[in-house]
Amino acid sequence: MAKELKELTKRSENYSQWYNDLVVKADLAEQSPVRGCMVIKPYGYAIWEKMQRILDDKFKETGHHNAYFPLLIPKSYLSREAEHVEGFAKECAIVTHYRLKNSPDGSGVVVDPEAKLEEELIIRPTSETIIWSTYKNWIQSYRDLPILCNQWANVMRWEMRTRLFLRTAEFLWQEGHTAHATREEAEAEAVKMLHVYADFAEKVMAVPVITGVKTANERFAGAIDTYTIEAMMQDGKALQSGTSHFLGQNFAKAFDVQFIDKNNKLDYVWATSWGVSTRLMGALIMCHSDDNGLVLPPALAPTQVVIVPIYKSQEQLAEIDAKVAPLVDRFKSMGISVKYDNSDNKRPGFKFADYELKGIPVRLVMGGRDLENNTVEVMRRDTLEKETMSFDGIEEHVAQLLKDIQSNIYDKALKFREAHTITVDTYDEFKERIEDGVFILAHWDGTSETEEKIKEETKATIRCIPLHGDKTPGKCMVTGKPSAQRVLFARSY
Amino acid sequence: MAKELKELTKRSENYSQWYNDLVVKADLAEQSPVRGCMVIKPYGYAIWEKMQRILDDKFKETGHHNAYFPLLIPKSYLSREAEHVEGFAKECAIVTHYRLKNSPDGSGVVVDPEAKLEEELIIRPTSETIIWSTYKNWIQSYRDLPILCNQWANVMRWEMRTRLFLRTAEFLWQEGHTAHATREEAEAEAVKMLHVYADFAEKVMAVPVITGVKTANERFAGAIDTYTIEAMMQDGKALQSGTSHFLGQNFAKAFDVQFIDKNNKLDYVWATSWGVSTRLMGALIMCHSDDNGLVLPPALAPTQVVIVPIYKSQEQLAEIDAKVAPLVDRFKSMGISVKYDNSDNKRPGFKFADYELKGIPVRLVMGGRDLENNTVEVMRRDTLEKETMSFDGIEEHVAQLLKDIQSNIYDKALKFREAHTITVDTYDEFKERIEDGVFILAHWDGTSETEEKIKEETKATIRCIPLHGDKTPGKCMVTGKPSAQRVLFARSY
Numbered sequence: 006m007a008k009e010l011k012e013l014t015k016r017s018e019n020y021s022q023w024y025n026d027l028v029v030k031a032d033l034a035e036q037s038p039v040r041g042c043m044v045i046k047p048y049g050y051a052i053w054e055k056m057q058r059i060l061d062d063k064f065k066e067t068g069h070h071n072a073y074f075p076l077l078i079p080k081s082y083l084s085r086e087a088e089h090v091e092g093f094a095k096e097c098a099i100v101t102h103y104r105l106k107n108s109p110d111g112s113g114v115v116v117d118p119e120a121k122l123e124e125e126l127i128i129r130p131t132s133e134t135i136i137w138s139t140y141k142n143w144i145q146s147y148r149d150l151p152i153l154c155n156q157w158a159n160v161m162r163w164e165m166r167t168r169l170f171l172r173t174a175e176f177l178w179q180e181g182h183t184a185h186a187t188r189e190e191a192e193a194e195a196v197k198m199l200h201v202y203a204d205f206a207e208k209v210m211a212v213p214v215i216t217g218v219k220t221a222n223e224r225f226a227g228a229i230d231t232y233t234i235e236a237m238m239q240d241g242k243a244l245q246s247g248t249s250h251f252l253g254q255n256f257a258k259a260f261d262v263q264f265i266d267k268n269n270k271l272d273y274v275w276a277t278s279w280g281v282s283t284r285l286m287g288a289l290i291m292c293h294s295d296d297n298g299l300v301l302p303p304a305l306a307p308t309q310v311v312i313v314p315i316y317k318s319q320e321q322l323a324e325i326d327a328k329v330a331p332l333v334d335r336f337k338s339m340g341i342s343v344k345y346d347n348s349d350n351k352r353p354g355f356k357f358a359d360y361e362l363k364g365i366p367v368r369l370v371m372g373g374r375d376l377e378n379n380t381v382e383v384m385r386r387d388t389l390e391k392e393t394m395s396f397d398g399i400e401e402h403v404a405q406l407l408k409d410i411q412s413n414i415y416d417k418a419l420k421f422r423e424a425h426t427i428t429v430d431t432y433d434e435f436k437e438r439i440e441d442g443v444f445i446l447a448h449w450d451g452t453s454e455t456e457e458k459i460k461e462e463t464k465a466t467i468r469c470i471p472l473h474g475d476k477t478p479g480k481c482m483v484t485g486k487p488s489a490q491r492v493l494f495a496r497s498y
Numbered sequence: 499m500a501k502e503l504k505e506l507t508k509r510s511e512n513y514s515q516w517y518n519d520l521v522v523k524a525d526l527a528e529q530s531p532v533r534g535c536m537v538i539k540p541y542g543y544a545i546w547e548k549m550q551r552i553l554d555d556k557f558k559e560t561g562h563h564n565a566y567f568p569l570l571i572p573k574s575y576l577s578r579e580a581e582h583v584e585g586f587a588k589e590c591a592i593v594t595h596y597r598l599k600n601s602p603d604g605s606g607v608v609v610d611p612e613a614k615l616e617e618e619l620i621i622r623p624t625s626e627t628i629i630w631s632t633y634k635n636w637i638q639s640y641r642d643l644p645i646l647c648n649q650w651a652n653v654m655r656w657e658m659r660t661r662l663f664l665r666t667a668e669f670l671w672q673e674g675h676t677a678h679a680t681r682e683e684a685e686a687e688a689v690k691m692l693h694v695y696a697d698f699a700e701k702v703m704a705v706p707v708i709t710g711v712k713t714a715n716e717r718f719a720g721a722i723d724t725y726t727i728e729a730m731m732q733d734g735k736a737l738q739s740g741t742s743h744f745l746g747q748n749f750a751k752a753f754d755v756q757f758i759d760k761n762n763k764l765d766y767v768w769a770t771s772w773g774v775s776t777r778l779m780g781a782l783i784m785c786h787s788d789d790n791g792l793v794l795p796p797a798l799a800p801t802q803v804v805i806v807p808i809y810k811s812q813e814q815l816a817e818i819d820a821k822v823a824p825l826v827d828r829f830k831s832m833g834i835s836v837k838y839d840n841s842d843n844k845r846p847g848f849k850f851a852d853y854e855l856k857g858i859p860v861r862l863v864m865g866g867r868d869l870e871n872n873t874v875e876v877m878r879r880d881t882l883e884k885e886t887m888s889f890d891g892i893e894e895h896v897a898q899l900l901k902d903i904q905s906n907i908y909d910k911a912l913k914f915r916e917a918h919t920i921t922v923d924t925y926d927e928f929k930e931r932i933e934d935g936v937f938i939l940a941h942w943d944g945t946s947e948t949e950e951k952i953k954e955e956t957k958a959t960i961r962c963i964p965l966h967g968d969k970t971p972g973k974c975m976v977t978g979k980p981s982a983q984r985v986l987f988a989r990s991y
Contacts, residue, residue: 037632038575039568039619044632047563047647054564070540071547075532076621076652076668077591080598082531084606094598094607098570100621101594101609103656105573105587113577114587116594116618125609126532128569128593128621139530139537148843154540159569159652163596175569350641 013362015296020240024291028169031299031362033286041167041174048363049286051307053177056285057157059209059304060179063201069153069181074135076159077126082134085259089133092226096163098128098174128161133227133252133278136182137260144184144274146265151194152184160282170287171244171498178282184274186266188253191275192230195251198279199232202247210285211302211415212236212292213422214246215444215493217469222453225278229253235468235493237422238291241442243468243495246288249279287498293387293414299364300387302414303407310336310343310403311365315353315372322347325371328396335400341407361386366410367403371396387414428491432459432482435494439465444495446471448488450481459483459494468493506855508789513733517784521662524792524855526779534660534667538776541856544800546670546779550650552702552797553672553774556694562646562674567628569652570619575627578752582626585719589656591621591667621654626720626745626771629675630753637677637767639758644687645677653775663780664737664991671775677767679759681746684768685723688744691772692725695740703778704795704908705729705785706915707739708937708986710962715946718771722746728961728986730915731784734935736961736988739781742772780991786880786907792857793880795907796900803829803836803896804858808846808865815840818864821889828893834900854879859903860896864889880907921984925952925975928987932958937988939967941981943974952976952987961986 013030014022028034033049045053061071077100083090104120107113129135136154143149161175181198185191199216206214214234224231228250235243254273257263262274293300303309312329316322329345336343344365346356353370360368370382381399384391387410394402426444429435435447449455449467460466469492476490506523507515521527526542538546554564570593576583597613600606622628629647636642654668674691678684692709699707707727717724721743728736747766750756755767786793796802805822809815822838829836837858839849846863853861863875874892877884880903887895919937922928928940942948942960953959962985969983 035632035635037568037628038572039570039628042568042570044568045566047565050565051563070544072540072543073538073670075530075535075537076654077532077535079531080609081606083598090607097596097598098593098619099595099598099609100591102592103590105576105590105592105620113574114583116573116592126591127598135530135532139528142528161569177566 013296013298016239023296024287025169027290027294027298031364033290034169036169039174041164043169043173043175045177045283048307052289052301052305053283053286055305055307056209057179060201060205060281061155061157063205064155064179064181067197067201069155069183071156072154073156073158074132074139076129078129078132078135080125080127082138083127085134086227086255088255089227089259093130093162096165097130098161098163100126100128129158130160130162131278131280132156132158132160132180132182133256133276134260137256137262137276140182140184140274141260141262144262144264147186147267150184150186150264150274151190153181153194154183155179155181168287170283170290173283176283178280180278180280183277184257184262185277186264186275188275191253191277192251195230195232195249195277195279198277199234199247199249202249202279202281203234205281206234206236206246206285206288207415209302209304210289210292211304211411211418212246212288213415213419215469215471216473217471217493219248219469220453220456220467220492222456223467225250227252227255229255232472233469235495236288236292237418237425237444237495238288238498239421241425241444241495243444243493243497244284244288244291245468245497246285247279247281250277252276252278292418294364297358297389298362300414301364301366303366303411306342306364306366308342308344308363308365309407310341310367310369311360312343312345312369312371313353313356313360314347315370317373321373321376324376328376329371332396332400336403339400339404341400341404361389367406369399369403385410387417430479430482435459435465435482436463439463439494439496442496444468444493446475446491447482447494448479448490449492450484450486450488452484452486455481455483465494465496468495468497506789506791509732516789517780518662520783520787520791524857526783527662529662532667534657536662536666536668538670541800542779545782545794545798546776548798548800549698549702549778550672553694553698554648554650556698557648557672557674560690560694562648562676564649565647566649566651567625567632569622571622571625571628573618573620575631576620578627579720579748581748582720582752586623586655590623591654591656593619593621622651623653623655624771624773625649625651625653625673626675626749626769627753630749630755630769633675633677633767634753634755637755637757640679640760643677643679643757643767644683646674647676648672648674661780663776663783666776669776671773673771673773676770677750677755678770679757679768681768684746684770685744688723688725688742688770688772691770692727692740692742695742695772695774696727698774699727699729699739699778699781700908702795702797703782703785704797704904704911705739705781706908706912708962708964709966710964710986712741712962713946713949713960713985715949716960718743720745720748722748725965726962728988729781729785730911730918730937730988731781731991732914734918734937734988736937736986736990737777737781737784738961738990739778740772740774743770745769745771785911787857790851790882791855793907794857794859796859796904799835799857799859801835801837801856801858802900803834803860803862804853805836805838805862805864806846806849806853807840808863810866814866814869817869821869822864825889825893829896832893832897834893834897854882860899862892862896878903880910923972923975928952928958928975929956932956932987932989935989937961937986939964939984940975940987941972941983942985943977943979943981945977945979948974948976958987958989961988961990
């Protein structure tokens with residue numbers, strides 16, 4: 006798929022266009038012919054697969070099992086939980102028929118009106134309803150609890166404005182759905198999974214996140230509490246990157262899921278659900294990448310090291326091939342994914358630009374002079390710094406460099422966020438400073454009215470009530486009423 | 499989820515009921531509230547995940563990459579390939595609307611008639627059409643070829659009669675879709691992937707299969723050739739377990755996918771597609787299991803070894819715990835998955851029956867006498883043979899036993915198939931013997947008419963024209979016309 010590489014829009018010119026360009030030009034994803042649905046291309050999917058594998062291992066370490074529940078949900082199920090239907094019924098794909106037939110004029114196929122479903126089916130926007138209708142049959146006693154299931158699946162929400170990875174009609178995700186005998190255990194589970202997500206974001210994606218709880222306005226439809234991880238993008242906007250919900254007994258009541266507890270009393274089951282999606286790809290791309298293309302954390306890069314030869318003759322190429330072959334083996338035995346690109350249908354300059362665009366963390370170049378001097382040129386993608394080094398022991402150097410890149414891009418993102426997070430005490434200052442693209446910690450009186458007024462006037466929302474950090478009470482910047490602690494405001498994706 | 503174990507129906511009494519009982523009682527899957535759609539329970543899903551992981555590694559070793567294409571397909575796409583639409587349009591889930599609204603009487607939600615799609619969307623029954631409409635943009639020149647993509651996905655076919663794993667409206671599968679510059683390369687790819695499937699079935703699932711090519715009647719809708727692997731179940735019926743299609747240029751023509759070849763000539767691209775699904779779970783279950791429950795090949799058993807203590811006092815249990823702990827560690831370090839079940843809320847007899855039902859390949863039991871004698875009782879699930887052995891070095895014995903079980907159940911299935919495969923030369927004999935539940939190798943004149951007559955009169959179909967084995971020509975058992983080679987007849991799932 007060799008095409009001429011085209012310039013990316015610069016971030017400073019148009020951040021949004023830069024993102025769109027990057028996703029398409031780095032071969033991550035593209036729009037499909039179906040409105041709002043994307044095609045995830047092999048390179049983008051390879052990154053998503055690495056995310057999946059690492060998250061899946063974490064879920065299993067914490068005692069969860071995978072299962073699979075139906076794609077389609079009977080329409081009436083959505084109505085069982087009052088808030089849930091309000092949140093999800095307004096934007097969903099509805100299956101009404103189950104057969105096509107040849108059109109009378111022979112021009113194609115048409116819906117067969119005879120094949121109308123008695124009850125319409127909804128493509129799952131999320132699976133609480135179908136799963137709790139199933140759990141009803143799995144749970145009789147406290148001995149059947151906890152149930153700790155996760156599902157990797159596609160879901161669909163009929164979004165009007167879509168953007169690749171960030172907001173698409175169909176997206177891929179995992180949804181954990183757990184059932185517990187006590188409120189305390191369910192709450193602890195929701196918080197535990199929030200921390201699994203935060204850990205993954207910071208250690209694997211190298212994306213620093215703020216953990217917190219959502220306000221009532223921003224809660225998941227049907228939850229008692231929604232916990233969230235919020236990341237800052239390079240334009241200062243927040244991206245909600247994962248959520249974990251304490252659902253109380255809401256779904257157990259909606260689907261009549263009761264159990265006999267240890268004291269032989271009948272009670273409703275306590276629930277959580279938690280999910281991350283292909284939206285994480287958007288966070289990953291937007292947090293680290295630059296005007297040359299993707300910058301990937303080594304922990305998620307499908308190829309961590311690329312080696313490019315520069316040669317004047319086939320003899321010289323053969324010499325480089327021979328010198329590089331054992332190095333490739335050493336990388337592989339160290340668990341480092343490596344590609345030696347000695348293809349002769351692309352110029353080195355094209356290869357360099359392409360691998361920068363794709364975000365390969367480390368590039369090694371070997372030319373004639375390197376052969377003579379037993380050296381190799383090492384470039385790190387995050388800083389674009391080049392260094393010529395001895396070929397001997399280069400694999401240890403690269404292994405260390407991959408670790409350095411992983412921590413460097415995290416540190417850089419953290420410093421960026423810290424430099425763009427401010428504390429504000431007056432609403433006037435808030436309105437002025439929010440234009441700069443910052444996170445603002447400010448006091449709020451806890452009411453939905455004030456929250457909505459701020460949103461309407463500034464387009465900023467409360468991203469979360471942070472779990473950690475300053476807990477000093479104060480006065481709401483808008484109403485002057487008491488505030489328990491500062492909350493996090495930002496404009497968001 | 500401790501419930502009283504109930505007796506399975508015996509295979510000899512009602513094979514079909516035995517299968518249904520087993521799937522549900524072994525906690526593999528169950529019917530969902532959505533007609534024809536199943537819930538895959540954690541234990542069933544754990545087996546499917548092992549299959550996925552091993553197959554996925556094989557696909558990657560053979561140069562394939564995963565990608566993801568949309569769930570929904572515009573209705574008109576199905577009509578582009580004439581045979582394809584005939585094969586799939588008759589049984590599909592159709593999305594016609596994208597919004598619900600509150601019903602006027604307040605009783606729930608109804609489809610919003612304002613939110614009708616201009617063109618209906620079909621939930622993918624298979625993805626050739628959406629993928630080839632995408633490949634059109636990826637392919638200009640021979641340099642863009644081959645494209646070797648695979649997708650793990652859910653698909654939906656509106657089946658009237660469904661059975662867990664064997665035939666469900668929604669099922670999980672993988673579908674490979676490849677694009678090639680030459681006919682030869684595409685044909686070789688289709689055959690290569692058939693052999694990947696055959697190898698997986700025989701070496702991992704321990705299910706012997708016959709590889710062959712389908713007759714025109716049984717071909718995939720839109721294919722030039724459909725290759726298949728066919729397995730024999732314990733009732734002598736065939737189960738088609740995986741197919742690989744050489745699609746010629748049919749889909750390239752339907753979606754106008756042309757490329758400039760090496761000689762600078764414009765040509766249509768050559769295609770294959772190939773898939774296996776959760777139907778493999780049905781093959782696995784039906785091929786090996788017995789009246790006590792599942793028999794799993796060690797290569798796919800989520801737990802390969804279970805250890806159960808039998809004790810008279812807490813002190814004795816503590817002694818057994820101490821003795822078993824290092825053994826558990828040794829198993830883990832050998833890559834053997836092991837569970838030590840010292841739970842005290844179930845009797846040993848219950849545990850034994852449950853682990854037999856679940857098909858755990860090896861069971862170790864340690865009681866007071868074993869403690870005294872430094873022994874352990876070893877039971878293998880496939881033959882139910884028990885042996886008391888020295889505790890020292892038991893891990894090496896078990897490692898070898900797991901290999902023996904893997905090959906033994908394959909050999910047993912192969913012998914069963916050989917004992918139930920016959921050669922027949924007259925149609926009278928065919929009609930008599932097909933009632934015995936056998937595979938029949940017989941001559942056929944190559945016409946659809948004869949094939950349909952046989953199907954109608956005997957319910958047996960041509961499973962495949964075998965790739966290997968006897969290629970001697972002969973005369974059709976029905977019409978006496980010339981036959982190139984014997985073909986494989988059976989009744990099937």
